[in-house]
Amino acid sequence: xxxxxxxxxxxxxxxxxxxxxxxxxxxxxxxxxxxxxxxxxxxxxxxxxxxxxxxxxxxxxxxxxxxxxxxxxxxxxxxxxxxxxxxxxxxxxxxxxxxxxxxxxxxxxxxxxxxxxxxxxxxxxxxxxxxxxxxxxxxxxxxxxxxxxxxxxxxxxxxxxxxxxxxxxxxxxxxxxxxxxxxxxxxxxxxxxxxxxxxxxxxxxxxxxxxxxxxxxxxxxxxxxxxxxxxxxxxxxxxxxxxxxxxxxxxxxxxxxxxxxxxxxxxxxxxxxxxxxxxxxxxxxxxxxxxxxxxxxxxx
Amino acid sequence: xxxxxxxxxxxxxxxxxxxxxxxxxxxxxxxxxxxxxxxxxxxxxxxxxxxxxxxxxxxxxxxxxxxxxxxxxxxxxxxxxxxxxxxxxxxxxxxxxxxxxxxxxxxxxxxxxxxxxxxxxxxxxxxxxxxxxxxxxxxxxxxxxxxxxxxxxxxxxxxxxxxxxxxxxxxxxxxxxxxxxxxxxxxxxxxxxxxxxxxxxxxxxxxxxxxxxxxxxxxxxxxxxxxxxxxxxxxxxxxxxxxxxxxxxxxxxxxxxxxxxxxxxxxxxxxxxxxxxxxxxxxxxxxxxxxxxxxxxxxx
Numbered sequence: 001x002x003x004x005x006x007x008x009x010x011x012x013x014x015x016x017x018x019x020x021x022x023x024x025x026x027x028x029x030x031x032x033x034x035x036x037x038x039x040x041x042x043x044x045x046x047x048x049x050x051x052x053x054x055x056x057x058x059x060x061x062x063x064x065x066x067x068x069x070x071x072x073x074x075x076x077x078x079x080x081x082x083x084x085x086x087x088x089x090x091x092x093x094x095x096x097x098x099x100x101x102x103x104x105x106x107x108x109x110x111x112x113x114x115x116x117x118x119x120x121x122x123x124x125x126x127x128x129x130x131x132x133x134x135x136x137x138x139x140x141x142x143x144x145x146x147x148x149x150x151x152x153x154x155x156x157x158x159x160x161x162x163x164x165x166x167x168x169x170x171x172x173x174x175x176x177x178x179x180x181x182x183x184x185x186x187x188x189x190x191x192x193x194x195x196x197x198x199x200x201x202x203x204x205x206x207x208x209x210x211x212x213x214x215x216x217x218x219x220x221x222x223x224x225x226x227x228x229x230x231x232x233x234x235x236x237x238x239x240x241x242x243x244x245x246x247x248x249x250x251x252x253x254x255x256x257x258x259x260x261x262x263x264x265x266x267x268x269x270x271x272x273x274x275x276x277x278x279x280x281x282x283x284x285x286x287x288x289x290x291x292x293x294x295x296x297x298x299x300x
Numbered sequence: 301x302x303x304x305x306x307x308x309x310x311x312x313x314x315x316x317x318x319x320x321x322x323x324x325x326x327x328x329x330x331x332x333x334x335x336x337x338x339x340x341x342x343x344x345x346x347x348x349x350x351x352x353x354x355x356x357x358x359x360x361x362x363x364x365x366x367x368x369x370x371x372x373x374x375x376x377x378x379x380x381x382x383x384x385x386x387x388x389x390x391x392x393x394x395x396x397x398x399x400x401x402x403x404x405x406x407x408x409x410x411x412x413x414x415x416x417x418x419x420x421x422x423x424x425x426x427x428x429x430x431x432x433x434x435x436x437x438x439x440x441x442x443x444x445x446x447x448x449x450x451x452x453x454x455x456x457x458x459x460x461x462x463x464x465x466x467x468x469x470x471x472x473x474x475x476x477x478x479x480x481x482x483x484x485x486x487x488x489x490x491x492x493x494x495x496x497x498x499x500x501x502x503x504x505x506x507x508x509x510x511x512x513x514x515x516x517x518x519x520x521x522x523x524x525x526x527x528x529x530x531x532x533x534x535x536x537x538x539x540x541x542x543x544x545x546x547x548x549x550x551x552x553x554x555x556x557x558x559x560x561x562x563x564x565x566x567x568x569x570x571x572x573x574x575x576x577x578x579x580x581x582x583x584x585x586x587x588x589x590x591x592x593x594x595x596x597x598x599x600x
Contacts, residue, residue, distance in 0.1 A: 083545055086552035108522055108546045116519060120526045122550045184600045197597045215541065219416060222408055226420045237540050240564040241515065245383055246408045248596040250422045252386035261597075264540040296548040297497045297561075299599060300484045 041283065043099055043136045044071025046078070049282055054143045062142045067106040068127065069136025075099045077287040080275040082265050084137045086126055091291050093133050100137045101275055103144065103152070103268060112139070144271060151278065152271030156213050159190045159270050166211065172228055173209045180204045180232065180258050187234065191266045192292075195299045199247050200258025206231040213267040218242025225250075225257065232258040236267030265295050341583065343399055343436040344371025346378070349582055354443045362442045367406040368427065369436025375399045377587040380575040382565050384437045386426055391591050393433050400437045401575055403444065403452070403568060412439070444571060451578065452571030456513050459490045459570050466511065472528055473509045480504045480532065480558050487534065491566045492592075495599040499547050500558025506531040513567040518542025525550070525557065532558040536567030565595050 043066070051057045051064075067084070077097030081088050084102040092100055105112045107123060117123035130137065144151040149168065157166045162173040178186070181202035188196065210230035212221060215237035222243060225233055238244055238261055247259040269292050276290035343366070351357045367384070377397030381388050384402040392400055405412045407423060417423035430437065444451040449468065457466045462473040478486070481502035488496065510530035512521060515537035522543060525533055538544055538561055547559040569592050576590035 083541070085545065086549045090552075104541050105545075108518055108542045110541075116523065120522070122526075122546060122553055122555070125553045126549055181600070188600075195599060198600055199596050199598065202598075202600070215539070218408055222420070223416065226422075239515070239539075240537050241383070241404050241410075242408045244596050245385065245405075246422060249386045249426060252390075253422055253425045255422070296499050296544050298499065298502075299495060300481070300488075300498055300502075 040074040041286065042071060043069060043073045043075055043138065046075060046099070046279070046283065046286075047071070047138055047140075050140065050147075050278065051143055054147050056146065057143065059142060059146075063105075063111060064139050064142050065112070067102075067112050067137040067139060068130040069099075069134060073098060073134060073136045075286060078276075078279055078289075080272040080279070080288065080290045081293050082269050082272055083293040085293055086129065088291055088293055089126070089129055089133075089135065092135060095287075095289065097287065097289070098133065098135050100135060101140050101272075101279075102137055103139070103141055103271055103275075104264075105139065106137050140275060144275065151274035152213055152268050153211075155270035155274040156191070156267065157211070160187065160211075161190065162209075162211075170228055171211055171224065172230060173211055175207060175209055177205050177207045180206050180260075183209070183232065183234075184260060187260060187262060191262060191270070193262060193266045194295070196263060197261045198259060199244060199251070200232065200260075204231065204256060204258055206258065208232075209234055212236070213262075213271075215264055218246070222246045231256060232260060234260045234262060236262055237264040263295055263297070265293055269293065340374040341586065342371060343369060343373045343375060343438065346375060346399070346579070346583065346586075347371070347438055350440065350447075350578065351443055353448075354446050355448060356446065357443065359442060359446075363405070363411060364439050364442050365412070367402075367412050367437040367439060368430040369399075369434060371436075373398060373434060373436045375436075375586060378576075378579055378589075380572040380579070380588065380590045381593050382569050382572055383593040385593055386429065388591050388593055389426070389429055389433075389435065392435060395587075395589065397587065397589070398433065398435050400435060401440050401572075401579075402437055403439070403441055403571055403575075404564075405439065406437050440575060444575065451574035452513055452568050453511075455570035455574040456491070456567065457511070460487065460511075461490065462509075462511075470528055471511055471524065472530060473511055475507060475509055477505050477507045480506050480560075483509070483532065483534075484560060487560060487562060491562060491570070493562060493566045494595070496563060497561040498559060499544060499551070500532065500560075504531070504556060504558055506558065508532075509534055512536070513562075513571075515564055518546075522546045531556060532560060534560045534562060536562055537564040563595055563597065565593055569593065 077095060078099045078101060079092045079097045080101045082103050084100045084106045107114050107117060157163055162175060165175050166173040180200050183206050184198060208230045210224055210228050210233045212235040218239050221233060221235060247257055250257045273290045276288050279286060279288040377395060378399045378401060379392045379397045380401045382403050384400045384406045407414050407417060457463055462475060465475050466473040480500050483506050484498060508530045510524055510528050510533045512535040518539050521533060521535060547557055550557045573590045576588050579586060579588040
């Protein structure tokens with residue numbers, strides 16, 4: 001772990017020695033060696049540049065706030081990820097990056113409320129780590145989903161190879177007929193998933209795929225199934241007593257309906273790769289790297 | 301499937317012929333052949349008998365309402381279960397039981413709101429099935445958890461063989477030291493689980509187990525971890541972006557903390573066995589059977 005030193009110039013960022021240099025080498029900007037005369041951008045400028053691209057922005061009510069740091073921090077390097085986990089923060093420190101753009105909460109609840117955590121050891125350790133290294137964490141959730149295109153869906157669909165088959169209005173991909181078993185194998189391979197949960201007959205023919213990355217919630221998932229009548233809902237996360245029970249009942253009724261629960265992170269992680277690509281395009285001088293949060297789960 | 305016929309007397313309940321007799325034989329009351337002179341109890345009387353045992357009852361605000369049928373239905377037989385799935389309803393019909401006591405929602409959301417489902421095929425099929433057979437479904441969730449003992453926890457702890465080690469105040473079981481791997485195997489065997497998700501090192505020594513069946517919610521799970529400092533949280537269901545991320549961060553910080561996600565149903569299904577036992581004790585003349593809802597998930 002490399003301690004952050006505010007006196008490091010952008011030039012120094014890519015001239016650190018030893019282990020950190022090896023790491024930092026991964027974080028070179030797409031413009032190559034940085035022009036020393038270029039004015040450093042701050043966190044707020046990068047946030048604003050993304051937000052202004054989003055129709056109807058800025059949103060009055062949004063969870064897309066800074067979870068640590070402030071708008072005025074000069075950006076030395078950016079990490080994009082699904083979760084600003086302690087591991088991801090440590091990687092940012094090692095790479096001398098001081099701005100993490102995460103898709104999901106930093107503090108274990110949707111609104112990132114922290115009052116209930118004020119005496120929690122894990123929360124305090126994480127917050128202290130962020131403060132010590134003066135790292136800004138911005139959640140880009142509502143904005144990236146309302147962006148045109150939705151950066152998450154766009155890159156998930158690309159990874160699955162369904163760009164031509166996917167309809168952005170209905171969220172349905174009409175793919176070539178495949179068994180549920182083959183579809184599961186394809187999803188695992190495309191999205192880097194080791195193991196997942198599903199409901200259905202592995203031999204069921206699947207053609208109409210309702211794709212809903214993330215945790216849209218039971219009512220949205222069930223309503224979408226009801227109106228689209230897909231062969232399978234492929235989603236990130238469910239509440240077991242909502243969507244899973246609906247799918248089970250639909251099958252008992254006689255419907256040919258399956259459910260693939262990809263896991264929240266693998267279902268949306270491509271969106272963070274999109275975000276890194278966006279930074280690279282807009283701000284080629286800023287070093288940026290997508291660091292996958294990785295699934296925390298084992299199966300036993 | 302046996303159609304319900306309101307003219308069946310309780311004597312007829314156990315004298316049906318053929319396939320139904322075979323099924324109905326499973327549903328004999330613990331008092332054996334029913335006394336024909338005994339007055340039939342209705343749904344409301346059985347609900348009230350349970351509710352009045354619960355400290356502070358009746359609750360002003362509760363999800364424990366009738367989801368179908370009414371209080372005046374004369375009870376021919378009772379099924380207890382985690383979820384009144386279509387499969388469970390069909391089993392009730394086959395067993396000539398007309399009262400289902402379920403622990404969880406019938407219509408895929410905590411409050412069992414149905415306005416949003418009024419045009420949904422699965423909802424309408426299920427509701428029609430219940431109406432056609434005049435089956436009452438009562439959710440017993442808040443009451444059984446506030447009962448002394450909490451019927452769910454009590455039977456889950458018994459199944460795990462931890463009655464002596466479990467503290468009902470802290471929800472902690474101080475068990476003999478065990479590796480996480482051995483603990484997972486024990487939980488799977490005791491609770492009839494095929495596969496589950498976990499976070500942690502299989503070799504970690506576990507002794508202090510925080511047991512929280514069901515889906516308590518991220519804030520409650522995390523707060524309990526923070527105050528009890530267990531070696532492992534063993535729970536039913538999580539939201540991936542809450543408890544799982546907290547446990548991951550705690551481990552990155554250096555804490556010896558693991559998470560076992562049993563699955564919502566297997567983590568609480570013993571509570572429905574408790575409920576069947578309660579009926580048997582209080583109303584020995586009423587045929588009652590615990591029908592496990594079973595996990596809907598496969599792992600692939």
